[in-house]
Amino acid sequence: MQYLEGRKYVVQGIFLVVALIFLTRLFFMQVLDGTYKLAADKNTLQRIVQTPYRGLIYDRKDQLLVQNTPVYDLMVVPREVKDLDSARFCELLQIPIEELRTGLLAAKKYSRNKASPLVQNLTTPDLAIISDQLADFPGFRVQARMARAYRTPNLAHALGYVGAITPAFLEKPKYAKYRPGENVGISGLEAYYEETLMGRRGVQYKMVNVRGIEKGKFRDGEFDTLSVAGQDLHLSIDAELQAYGEKLLAGRRGSIVAIDPKTGEILAFVSVPNYDPQLLTGKGSGNRYMALLNNKERPLFNRPLMATYPPGSVFKLVNELVALQLGVVKPYTAFECNQKLVRCTHRHEPPNNVSVAIKQSCNPYFYQVMRAAVVRGQSRNRFEDARLGLGQWQKMVKSFGLGEKLGVDMAQEKRGLIPSPDYYDKRLGHHRWNYKTVYSLSIGQGEIGITGLQMANVLATIANRGWYYTPHFVRSIGNGGPLPQFRERHYTAIDTTLFKYIIPGMMQVVDGNGGTGNLASLSQFGISVAGKTGTVQNPHGYDHATFAAFAPANDPKIAIAVFIENSGFGGTSAAPAAGLLIEKYLRGKVAPHRKTWEDWVMYGNFTKKLH
Template identity: 55%
Template sequence: MKYLEGRKYVIQAIFIAIGAVYLIKLFYLQVLDDSYKTAAENNAMRRVVQYPFRGLVYDRDGKLLVENTPVYDLMVVPKEAKAIDTLKFCQLVGMTLPEYREKIKAAKAYSYVKSSPFLQRLTNAEFAAIQDNLVDFPGFYINARTVRGYPHKSLAHALGYIGEISPRQLEDSSYRGYRQGDYLGISGLERQYEQFLMGKRGVKYTMVNVRGIEKGSFKSGAYDTLSVAGNNLTTTIDLDLQAYGEKLMAGKTGSIVAIEPSTGEILSLVSAPYYDPSQLTGKELGNNYMKLLVDPVKPLFNRPLMATYPPGSIFKLAQALIALQEGVLTPETGYPCNWSLVKCSHRHPYPANLGIAIEQSCNPYFYQVFRSVVNKGRSQNIYQDTHQGLDIWRKHIQTFGFATKVGVDLPNEKKGMMPSAQFYDKIYGPKGWKFPTIYSISIGQGETGVTPLQMANFAAILANRGHYYTPHIVRSVGDKGKPLPEYLVKRYTSVEPRHFPAVVEGMQRVVESGTARYAQLKHINVVVCGKTGTVQNPHGKDHSVFIAFAPKDNPKIAIAVYVENAGGGAVAAAPMASLLIEKYLTDTIKTAPRKNWEDWIIKGGFYSID
């Protein structure tokens, strides 16, 4: 009993101690601490988000690609926005009464006591007109932030744009930490590198009176936190080359992708038609986006990463390399230009070896090369041979970056298409197809699809004689950053390096005496290795394609040019690529004949050729 009696006193003592703590705290708050008295007198403590400066973006030479420009948001706290002259307010901000009521309703739906954006992206002039009159409208205040600005008009598809976070994203746990009214990357680099660019928000607490006038910071800023700016990005882009590529592609549809073979750094990424990146920033972002979205030429479509085309004759180089690796072809192998197998675009003598066949782009030759790979004679069953041979071929082709995403650091990359035996089994049945069914693959037609990025990466593989680095557009994150480790890994194809010289020699012949003589750069003593392609188009004029690298030894640039509805690769894509190579290597176009080519291409002269 004495033990229980002792416990009773202990429990009573605990309750008395807790009560004493509350009484002391209450005395402190009501008598000694005057901050709450001040808050009561001033009516409200306002929590103002301090938005960080988003990271800047530079090109490879330190030229500014993306900057920050100031804008102002008019914020509202519905609980405080009472007894105001709504007509006068609407005249001040330039809106109708129904629009005012709709916005107030939306703000209340978000929160009755928390602030939310009422009008966003006010310009300096609009801010100045409103700021001096806000004293008459309690519950409204200005919050400064920045939007993206562009000191140039290039690279819109790669840079991307930022926009306000959507209600659906706010419900997604992967966007935890964002609030209504926040901006984030929607596309391009802005989206891919959002976690580095966004920075960290700060908060400032201020006291305001019943009229919304600030009366100073709460407790001298003791609870304020500073915003932290986002990391800057240094890209791999050469802005001058990018602008020149866009100049050449003006009024056309297609892509240009240029890569530095020794690093995988993307020098230029042109998608045409293109648009001025400043169209998707500021107050008119929504209207401009809808105009671009409904434009029939689809300027928002990122062709280098998302458009898939048959590769055409450039694919013959891959066919040759795989056949060399499989041991069914040597550099000295000759095949006749047999039109009974497949028609040839060029009238030429017997291709006595691989180099001549590449130079002349002989369709029957590569028909027979592909057949030798697919029907290698692994068994006595032609159907089984073809099935096994096609799948072996496909495994080789994937190591070149085809039929798979190459891993570029931009969103929405497509992997293209390369058929497998299973693919044809679904269409024709296991015994319903054999080599004559699929022969068009041999010349880069049929059921094949590659992106311009994959074409440029293929050119880089040829330049490197069998390996590549993952193409990427950001060199480093942060002002003292280093190349990202995932882009320093050398990736090899399944074809041994010893097989590449024969194909490279053929590419040199293409430019010096074959189908791409317009791509020569003898006047600057540079040997260009390339391959043209003319891609059949059932909807109109053929597409023009050309891949190349230069110089032949120690290559500095690999490039793919794809111009839709421009005819043969030798007419449009090849001279365009040579101008870009010359521009990159020498910073200028040196001779009058070359400048004439430049003018002719800019004007789209090749469209008039039948």
């Protein structure tokens, strides 16, 4: 036992000696020898995050639409700011003292030890002015990054924009890897494909002295990682067609959506009023955004995706197909133009088949078509009978992609509304409504609401005789192809053999004698157009005008929906606009003698009768 006791003291003694050696060495290094203190004071380890090169965006013909341009941010680390001469600093940066104070408070709130942006989007000339004097202001340094530059003044609502990430974004798990001052897609394709476009960040560790001068890599870059550039987006948009559509509708309110029926690719996506996407880049973009936001014309409002309207007479095509599927009408079914049922806005002979009815857009005819589909004597109670019939009708109509989000590759898409029996029960009461209550649905009026994108997709579906691909903007990502969800066919509840019965009538709308859409005719160029006009009742002013079509009728390459607010009859305003756009896409140009119609679409008074 005495031996073990002595051994314990020996071990304790060894530990004590080692501890004294370390303490002595530490005292010498920190107190007597100033070499290490001087090195620590002179050199600081900087962790520099390398933002990757954001992916570029091209149109379907590989025309560059969105690129990157270098800008510089002035960063601040609050803990390192010493004896700041605020007046001199503000004079150097050309900023008001209030902006400096607000920026420093925000930086301290974020972190006293981490860098955050104080002044963003400095240009190269700005940097040249401040770089020589910045060393006099400890705690501040310049960080280079790439900002977006838009090479087209068009397509703003589809492209969206990129901006500095906000505190609200930083709170979301999706943006956990972002830091204050970094850019992020805020809207449109820039936001939807943010992860694809952003790429992967890299990190560099460098040694710098107190004046911000770089002293070299930390441990020869052992801990550095390389950034990975974002992937490019190749869009289906035809930039020339897009620019032409925006030109035609400049000064109006409305939308144009054009789709390639065979692929679901969106060819044009026009929303007016609009804005130049370059406005939301660079210094002062925040002020310009607020000006757009407060503009009473609502240029930021994405009409093709977010504005829902009754489709008007275009919807008669869907109602006819539903009735044909249910077997309650035949292609040769005749109905009297009985204006005691509903007013008819066109003078014509009684339609003796569906083609004539579509050509004439006879309201009483389609009133009776939908009544045949909804009121089928399934119950002895007329209220319950209407309820059962409308439920089946709604299910078949929704198979066209209506009343639901189509799944386009962009956020903020609205569902629209295809009213159900439950909707009317809630609004009017159970067994307190019947077909006479909801008959306006037969002519595309009443509670129904669809978007411009949905209307174009309905025409693409008819062009394909009963199926569609989900409409989408991106043809390929990098060197790959479109996303898998855009290669899946969606079929309607209508037998594909029935679509052939409505297309002849649609062709007569445009090229038939007395058709309601003659101003969209391209027969002089050997192009057959199948379409349908619509005039949407508006209780707040002049009616809205719409026209939807596809061409060539027998081998469709484009389906289009034009919606112009407060423009009266669809055949007068929307139809010529659609005809010009179809001509532009299929022929690559618009004939010089057609300038008269261009001027009419751009400057004409649509609320007056066209002679």
